Amino acid sequence: MTRYIIKRLIGLIPVIIGVSIFAFLLIHLIPGDPARAILGERATAQALTALREQLGLNDPLYIQYGRFMGQILQGDFGRSVITNSTVIEEFAARFPATLELSAAAMLIAVVVGILAGVISAVRQYSVFDNVSMVGALIGVSLPIFWLGLMMQWLFAFKLGLLDASARLSVGINLDSITNFYVLDSLLTGNWVALKDALKHLVMPSLALATIPMAIIARMTRSSMLEVLKQDYIRTARAKGLKDNAVIFRHALKNAFLPILTVMGLQFGTLMGGAVLTETIFSWPGIGRLMYEAIMQRDYPVVQNGILIISLIFVFINLIVDILYSFVDPRIRLE
Structure with a gap:
């Protein structure tokens, strides 16, 4: 197991280097002058020169990249030119909100998606199967910004059942311990x-x-249909095992590897910053932070933010790779 983890960590090194090059070049290949974009069209020549010197924009690209990587290796991800806070501080303040939102979304997606996929596979070509797969197709196809706005219009403005924006209503006091509002409310008994x-x-x-739920449901159905055709499933049924034992103890367990892969990819995507969702619902997460940084031309936050988000995605996939060995013991042997 240790050798497997070390092997995977070594394999991440070229991925991280590639991501750092992409994050670095993405900003520098954008047309226009970053200094003028930050300071505006009315900036003086002296101010532009000073900012270029401050950001190191006058140096050749390879020197800028070397300095960029040197700072990253020292744990220095730069400072925001708008707030003067470090990028790490900006992300640390917003990360709990994104993690709380992503965890809640993945919980819904996994529970509903796996149940719908299992039932669809067991009752193939039934009304439930057809309806759920059509629903999954619709879920993948619906634009998030449209769905979010429609939900706000219906549940917040028309029915008044839910709140449309932010994490807490004005006037609600909560002692912050972890900055995860649901958890803090439970810990403090509020x-x-x-x-x-x-x-x-x-x-x-x-x-x-909606999107990860639809993808998980379709993957679960496909994987379960493959496993339900295997001889050991027929043997288990022939031994007189109950349907629930056959489906969940034998079939779902052996069908779970591709489902786990999809879950990891989708959670990594959500943790990467749900920009549209956080913007529509005024959710103060890292997706909204990146949106605000782009609009304000805060290039250090954008550049280093891309790298941090990519690292989050990469390490979530590493965790999924490690989980493979617990789901499928053959991977440990290999």
Whole structure:
């Protein structure tokens, strides 16, 4: 197991280098002068020269990249030119909001997606199968921004059941321990804040869950159909095992590897910053931070933010690779 993990960590080195090159070049290949984009069209020549010197934009690209990587290796991800806070501080302040939203969305997607996929596979070509797969296709196809706006219009403005934006209502006090509002409400016993936090969390998490839910449902159905045709499933049924034992103990367990792969990819994508969802629902996460940085031409936050988000995605996939060895013991042997 240790050798397998070390092997995977070594394999990440060229990936991280490639991501760093992409993040670095992405900013420098954008047309226009970054200094003028930051300071605006009315900036003086002296101010532009000073900012270029501050950001190191006058040096050749290879020197800029070397300095960029040297700072990264020292744990220095730069400072925001707007707030003067370090990029790490900006991300640390926003990360709990994104993690809370992504975890809620993935919980919905996994529970509903796996159940729908299993039932569809067991009852292939039934009404439920057809309806759920059509629903999955619709879920993948619906634009998140449209779905979010429609949910706000219906559940917040028309029915008044849920809140349309932010993480807590104005006037609700909550002692912050972890900056995860649902968890902090439970730890402090603040049930008013818990109810309000959940009312704010439901809509964005449902909107964010639609695409991964649809993908997980379709993958679960496909993988389960493959496994249900195997001889050991027929043997288990012939021994008189109950359907639930055959489906969940034998079939789903052996069909779970590709499902786990999809779950890891989708969670990595959500953690990468659900820009549209966080923007529509005014959710103060890293997706909204990146959107604001792009609009304000805060290039250090954009550049280093891309790298941080990519690293999050890469390490989530590493965790999924390690989980493979627990799901399928043959990977440990290899």
